[in-house]
Amino acid sequence: MSMVRKLLQVLLENLGVKLEDSMIDVLVDKKMVNMNYYPTCPNPDLTVGVGRHSDMGTLTILLQDGIGGLYVKIEEDSEFGKKGEWVEIPPVPSALVINVGDMVQVLSNGKYKSAEHRVRTTSTKSRVSIPIFTMPNATAKIAPFPEVVEKDGNTLYKEFVFVDYMKNFFSNAHDGKKSLDFAKINSA
Ligand SMILES: O=C(O)CCC(=O)C(=O)O
Numbered sequence: 001m002s003m004v005r006k007l008l009q010v011l012l013e014n015l016g017v018k019l020e021d022s023m024i025d026v027l028v029d030k031k032m033v034n035m036n037y038y039p040t041c042p043n044p045d046l047t048v049g050v051g052r053h054s055d056m057g058t059l060t061i062l063l064q065d066g067i068g069g070l071y072v073k074i075e076e077d078s079e080f081g082k083k084g085e086w087v088e089i090p091p092v093p094s095a096l097v098i099n100v101g102d103m104v105q106v107l108s109n110g111k112y113k114s115a116e117h118r119v120r121t122t123s124t125k126s127r128v129s130i131p132i133f134t135m136p137n138a139t140a141k142i143a144p145f146p147e148v149v150e151k152d153g154n155t156l157y158k159e160f161v162f163v164d165y166m167k168n169f170f171s172n173a174h175d176g177k178k179s180l181d182f183a184k185i186n187s188a
Pocket residue numbers: 034036050055062064070117118119128129131
């Protein structure tokens with residue numbers, strides 16, 4: 001967990017936010033481990049391993065085996081000539097994948113984008129992955145850090161209690177980054 005704490009600290013320091021230890025404690029208070037098993041699938045094109053979504057928490061640490069199938073969406077950005085496309089995150093022995101979760105997007109007032117990702121199955125091999133999701137304390141009040149809002153001159157997200165975000169997340173099917181609409185100000 002010290003790696004996650006350090007990562008969070010570095011990411012936010014980069015935006016001019018000094019994170020006290022007690023604040024980090026709140027933001028990575030809960031850890032949830034999943035063990036995903038994706039059986040071989042006769043027709044992967046007609047099957048969803050995991051539908052496109054972003055993780056709702058703070059940071060996710062993911063260990064995947066050597067099979068592959070995890071894709072992340074590069075967001076379209078016409079200013080930089082990037083078209084929205086799915087890119088595979090290939091398995092690298094001993095490497096961990098770190099996902100930015102929705103909470104980091106909110107806290108950073110959108111400076112860091114939570115990673116939209118999905119999983120495809122294969123017809124030849126089963127796959128295993130083990131994500132550890134870190135999440136704020138259920139009663140934590142989450143809002144963009146004032147230091148960032150001040151610099152940006154506007155706030156993109158309203159304040160909410162984390163458990164309410166979580167309830168909303170789990171009461172809807174995965175649908176890309178729709179989960180963040182819960183926190184958006186002026187989301188039409
Ligand atoms: O299996 C994977 O690589 C990712 C799983 C995932 O996105 C999740 O459990 O939230």
